Structures are given as C-alpha cells and as structure tokens.
Amino acid sequence: MPAHDIIDNRKEKLVDHINRILSSVERAKFAVGYFFLSGFEPIQKNLQGVSELKLLIGNTTCGGCPHR
Numbered sequence: 001m002p003a004h005d006i007i008d009n010r011k012e013k014l015v016d017h018i019n020r021i022l023s024s025v026e027r028a029k030f031a032v033g034y035f036f037l038s039g040f041e042p043i044q045k046n047l048q049g050v051s052e053l054k055l056l057i058g059n060t061t062c063g064g065c066p067h068r
Contacts (some may be wrong), residue, residue: 022046031056
C-alpha cells in the first residue's frame with residue numbers, strides 16, 4: 001500500500017490493491033459513489049475466501065460514464 005491513502009489509477013491501480021487485500025481477509029467493506037455489477041469481475045477470484053461483503057453505494061450514478 002502506498003504511503004498515502006489516495007489511489008488515482010494513474011501509477012497504481014485500485015483493483016491491484018483490492019485484490020491483494022481480499023486475498024488475506026475474511027470480511028470486506030467498501031464505500032463507493034456508484035457501482036456497476038461488472039466491477040465484481042476483476043476481483044471475483046479473491047472474493048471466494050471472503051465470507052462477508054458489505055457495499056455502501058451512493059444513490060446516484062455517473063450519467064456520463066462510458067460504462068453505461
């Protein structure tokens with residue numbers, strides 16, 4: 001993990017940090033502004049060892065995002 005708490009996906013990818021953390025925990029909690037179900041795909045292998053997953057998701061989506 002970097003010395004700071006901000007990962008902007010330029011030099012370091014958040015998915016890499018999440019996968020590294022998920023591989024060694026039983027529970028995971030995330031707070032996100034918005035979430036697409038396709039977001040599970042890059043972390044699915046490391047979710048198998050997680051017995052509890054909590055997501056706190058904002059109530060709006062990113063209308064201009066390319067994921068739509």
